[in-house]
Amino acid sequence: MSKNKLKTEKPESKKPRSSDPNVLKQDKEAEVKVKELVKDERTHKVLGVICLLLSLYCFIAFTSYLFTWEEDQDKVFRYSASILLMDMDSVRVENLLGRLGAFVSHWFFYKGFGIASYLFCYLFFILGVNFVVGRRVFRVWRNLKYILFGLLFISTTAAFVSSFSDFPWGGAMGDTVNHWMIGFLGRAGAALLLLVAGLSWLIWKYNLDFKWLEQRLKSKPKPAVAPAATPEPAVIAVTPMSNNATAAKNNAKEKEKEKENRRTNTLKESNVAVIPPPDEEDELPEMQLIERGSASITLIPPAHTHVPEEVEEEEMEEELEEEEEDPGPLLYIEETVEQTNARRNKKPNAEDVAWEIKPSVEENEDEAEEAPKRPAVQLDPYEPTLDLRDYKYPTLELLDSHNTEKIVQDAGELDRNKDQIINTLKNYDIAIQKISATVGPTVTLYEIVPAAGVRISRIKNLEDDIALSLSALGIRIIAPIPGKGTIGIEVPNVKKSMVSLRNLIASEKFQQSTMDLPIAIGKKIDNENFIADLAKMPHLLMAGATGQGKSVGINTLLVSLLYKKHPSQLKFVLVDPKKVELSLYKLIEKHFLAKLPGEEDAIITDTKKVIHTLNALCIEMDLRYDLLKEAGTRNIKEYNNKFVQRRLNPQRGHRYLPFVVLVVDEFADLIMTAGKEVEMPIARLAQLARAVGIHLIIATQRPSVNIITGTIKANFPARIAFKVSSKIDSRTILDTGGAEQLIGQGDMLVSFNGELVRLQCAFVDTPEVERVAEYIGEQRSYPEAYLLPEYVDDKDMEGKEISLQDRDPLFEEAARVIVQNQQGSTSLLQRRMKLGYNRAGRLMDQLEAAGIVGPNLGSKAREVNVKTEADLEEILNDLG
Numbered sequence: 001m002s003k004n005k006l007k008t009e010k011p012e013s014k015k016p017r018s019s020d021p022n023v024l025k026q027d028k029e030a031e032v033k034v035k036e037l038v039k040d041e042r043t044h045k046v047l048g049v050i051c052l053l054l055s056l057y058c059f060i061a062f063t064s065y066l067f068t069w070e071e072d073q074d075k076v077f078r079y080s081a082s083i084l085l086m087d088m089d090s091v092r093v094e095n096l097l098g099r100l101g102a103f104v105s106h107w108f109f110y111k112g113f114g115i116a117s118y119l120f121c122y123l124f125f126i127l128g129v130n131f132v133v134g135r136r137v138f139r140v141w142r143n144l145k146y147i148l149f150g151l152l153f154i155s156t157t158a159a160f161v162s163s164f165s166d167f168p169w170g171g172a173m174g175d176t177v178n179h180w181m182i183g184f185l186g187r188a189g190a191a192l193l194l195l196v197a198g199l200s201w202l203i204w205k206y207n208l209d210f211k212w213l214e215q216r217l218k219s220k221p222k223p224a225v226a227p228a229a230t231p232e233p234a235v236i237a238v239t240p241m242s243n244n245a246t247a248a249k250n251n252a253k254e255k256e257k258e259k260e261n262r263r264t265n266t267l268k269e270s271n272v273a274v275i276p277p278p279d280e281e282d283e284l285p286e287m288q289l290i291e292r293g294s295a296s297i298t299l300i301p302p303a304h305t306h307v308p309e310e311v312e313e314e315e316m317e318e319e320l321e322e323e324e325e326d327p328g329p330l331l332y333i334e335e336t337v338e339q340t341n342a343r344r345n346k347k348p349n350a351e352d353v354a355w356e357i358k359p360s361v362e363e364n365e366d367e368a369e370e371a372p373k374r375p376a377v378q379l380d381p382y383e384p385t386l387d388l389r390d391y392k393y394p395t396l397e398l399l400d401s402h403n404t405e406k407i408v409q410d411a412g413e414l415d416r417n418k419d420q421i422i423n424t425l426k427n428y429d430i431a432i433q434k435i436s437a438t439v440g441p442t443v444t445l446y447e448i449v450p451a452a453g454v455r456i457s458r459i460k461n462l463e464d465d466i467a468l469s470l471s472a473l474g475i476r477i478i479a480p481i482p483g484k485g486t487i488g489i490e491v492p493n494v495k496k497s498m499v500s501l502r503n504l505i506a507s508e509k510f511q512q513s514t515m516d517l518p519i520a521i522g523k524k525i526d527n528e529n530f531i532a533d534l535a536k537m538p539h540l541l542m543a544g545a546t547g548q549g550k551s552v553g554i555n556t557l558l559v560s561l562l563y564k565k566h567p568s569q570l571k572f573v574l575v576d577p578k579k580v581e582l583s584l585y586k587l588i589e590k591h592f593l594a595k596l597p598g599e600e601d602a603i604i605t606d607t608k609k610v611i612h613t614l615n616a617l618c619i620e621m622d623l624r625y626d627l628l629k630e631a632g633t634r635n636i637k638e639y640n641n642k643f644v645q646r647r648l649n650p651q652r653g654h655r656y657l658p659f660v661v662l663v664v665d666e667f668a669d670l671i672m673t674a675g676k677e678v679e680m681p682i683a684r685l686a687q688l689a690r691a692v693g694i695h696l697i698i699a700t701q702r703p704s705v706n707i708i709t710g711t712i713k714a715n716f717p718a719r720i721a722f723k724v725s726s727k728i729d730s731r732t733i734l735d736t737g738g739a740e741q742l743i744g745q746g747d748m749l750v751s752f753n754g755e756l757v758r759l760q761c762a763f764v765d766t767p768e769v770e771r772v773a774e775y776i777g778e779q780r781s782y783p784e785a786y787l788l789p790e791y792v793d794d795k796d797m798e799g800k801e802i803s804l805q806d807r808d809p810l811f812e813e814a815a816r817v818i819v820q821n822q823q824g825s826t827s828l829l830q831r832r833m834k835l836g837y838n839r840a841g842r843l844m845d846q847l848e849a850a851g852i853v854g855p856n857l858g859s860k861a862r863e864v865n866v867k868t869e870a871d872l873e874e875i876l877n878d879l880g
């Protein structure tokens with residue numbers, strides 16, 4: 001700010017221009033670059049390649065050492081590290097990798113860990129692979145534990161068994177430990193200790209079972225039995241067990257069979273859809289079961305056990321190893337991201353397996369809610385972004401800077417304006433004590449402190465005269481500037497600077513923001529970036545005459561959200577009656593857009609569909625409130641936190657709730673064509689939806705009172721006005737004049753938190769939006785857009801008799817939900833199937849007509865007449 005200030009009382013004072021935005025930016029950029037370099041994928045790859053080469057180098061050097069150590073050892077002993085600096089002819093070594101190879105191997109083998117030194121090759125190898133691939137293929141900490149144990153155990157054992165060999169099998173480390181151990185325990189004791197340590201490690205790592213031993217002992221006295229005599233020849237093929245190998249083999253087979261049986265049983269019990277394992281590959285398996293241990297538990301998985309398809313075998317193995325360490329047996333279900341998505345967009349139903357591990361199938365459903373509290377198995381917190389774990393946020397390069405780095409300051413212009421203001425005020429006998437100027441991107445704010453005794457209203461009344469004398473349009477007088485005790489006169493700059501969205505997005509304030517829905521709006525007069533949280537606003541009303549920057553403003557908001565949010569965290573509902581303004585976002589339909597089921601286009605342009613969509617959003621809101629209530633939470637943040645901690649059961653309809661932002665590009669048009677039908681749901685959403693994460697951005701060209709009604713206005717505390725054509729319009733939108741004085745091209749007033757701030761809206765051009773949309777659109781997506789609940793217009797259904805001939809397409813699904821839950825409640829259908837009240841009610845009437853549920857009992861749930869699913873299937877078959 002200081003750079004832009006011109007203080008007349010101290011013209012000579014030259015303060016360091018520390019707050020020059022350009023200077024600041026350079027510092028920050030330098031800092032950002034180092035961080036970026038460390039985080040850069042390429043840096044990791046280079047490190048990876050170095051590690052892999054090191055691994056290979058050590059491997060060759062060590063292996064060569066095994067054969068050449070005798071020849072080289074003397075020389076390395078004699079010259080020590082200086083061998084590396086000697087010339088080739090004076091010392092010749094036999095190691096394949098020369099003097100360095102001989103020295104390094106000697107160092108590792110002789111002075112270090114002997115044969116166990118090979119573990120270092122492994123360590124470099126796993127580090128290298130992880131870095132090169134760019135993700136955790138091997139678990140470094142886990143492996144490090146094994147490597148440390150291995151170094152100690154292998155070197156000691158090698159030293160113990162090779163105490164008479166000249167080769168340093170155990171290295172200095174092995175020798176030292178071995179020496180101490182023999183002294184302490186004696187040779188036999190040391191041997192026993194090593195044996196116990198080795199066996200313990202094997203048992204720990206591979207969970208060896210000793211059943212074969214038991215079986216072998218049992219089977220010994222029994223005579224061999226001929227296959228024909230076996231009661232269940234298909235299950236147990238009894239063969240004489242002549243040796244360990246056969247016994248183990250049979251045992252493995254038996255275990256396999258037992259597993260298979262258990263799997264089938266468990267599946268039967270838990271309604272898990274049986275899906276062929278991947279080797280029965282006629283088509284992609286829907287779900288794959290990986291079973292661990294015994295089957296006394298029902299397993300429950302999906303929403304978060306997203307192990308993406310490409311998970312490497314190694315990683316899987318490691319996961320499984322980890323699970324082996326967990327108490328109790330487990331059964332895991334793996335599903336692909338597409339399945340997860342499909343399931344999420346679908347309502348949960350009985351085929352969906354639950355996801356927590358419950359101790360038994362018989363458990364009461366109410367208790368299921370409590371189940372996660374029992375420490376059955378520690379699961380990692382749910383991570384919604386794993387839905388699309390490879391998703392890359394758009395990069396800054398996709399946006400242009402529009403040569404906007406510098407604010408143009410014309411010292412002559414500043415002086416002229418200052419003199420004009422002082423003279424004009426003098427003409428009206430208004431003396432001033434002090435005047436200062438702050439140069440913004442489009443306007444300069446002159447702040448004056450009037451002399452004692454001058455009435456502020458006098459200056460305010462001279463607005464037009466001052467404008468005339470400055471021969472400038474768009475002068476706005478702020479008398480007084482709130483909280484400052486000065487009077488502000490905003491004068492447009494002759495040369496205006498554009499504010500690029502790129503600049504704002506690159507700013508630290510935006511990058512570091514932890515807001516739920518950060519929107520980069522523009523720059524204030526003092527060049528401070530204005531970044532706000534849409535979730536706190538909680539809705540935004542934008543108005544402005546045509547061509548003043550509304551569409552650019554909407555793009556700015558949408559693009560800034562796209563830069564900060566993952567597709568799993570945010571969905572847009574786009575309403576574009578003008579048909580062309582938001583069409584660019586079609587490319588991100590499967591990532592970020594929400595739509596009605598069965599609709600082709602996610603961007604809504606037709607008024608009738610807008611009404612349906614708004615009502616569907618109201619249903620979504622109601623359903624979300626039901627979920628919040630059931631979870632005992634007050635807002636989306638608490639709810640999602642609880643869900644992430646796996647304290648909410650998806651089988652009961654709980655799911656991670658993304659924020660939903662409804663954007664209406666031309667509200668006036670909708671109100672003109674649909675009136676109350678649009679106004680009512682918008683007003684309802686505006687009143688209630690903030691707590692459940694639904695936020696509205698509504699733009700209009702015509703901010704007249706019949707469009708922005710009292711109800712709408714009351715629920716949109718945050719408002720943006722671009723230039724409007726009259727003071728009345730300005731009052732309608734901002735409750736005060738001023739917007740008619742703006743100069744257009746993104747010059748705007750924001751009324752937020754009781755303050756009115758003048759901003760230059762950040763500029764983002766259509767090709768930039770297109771690039772961002774393409775960048776996102778090309779990445780892996782959900783199978784379809786986020787589905788809003790179905791809304792059936794009452795008018796469409798009016799007069800339709802309850803007829804079983806003309807059943808609702810969801811009839812069978814509804815019947816199953818009711819029978820599985822044994823609860824004839826309309827709200828259950830609403831919740832589980834994401835339906836509106838009317839449709840759920842009609843379904844219930846049809847179920848009654850089919851005899852599946854009893855008659856309406858008022859406030860109580862209806863009785864369910866069909867007790868089992870098998871009975872239900874019969875009824876459904878009969879209905880045909």
Ligand SMILES: Nc1ncnc2c1ncn2[C@@H]1O[C@H](COP(=O)(O)OP(=O)(O)OP(=O)(O)O)[C@@H](O)[C@H]1O
Nearest residue numbers: 545546547548549550551552553745746761762763
């Ligand atoms: N923030 C901005 N910075 C610089 N120029 C801008 C800015 N916003 C808008 N403009 C200029 O104003 C023109 C009109 O903007 P825009 O299309 O957003 O207006 P609009 O209010 O949406 O008009 P309409 O209602 O007719 O669609 C843009 O093409 C651009 O040249």
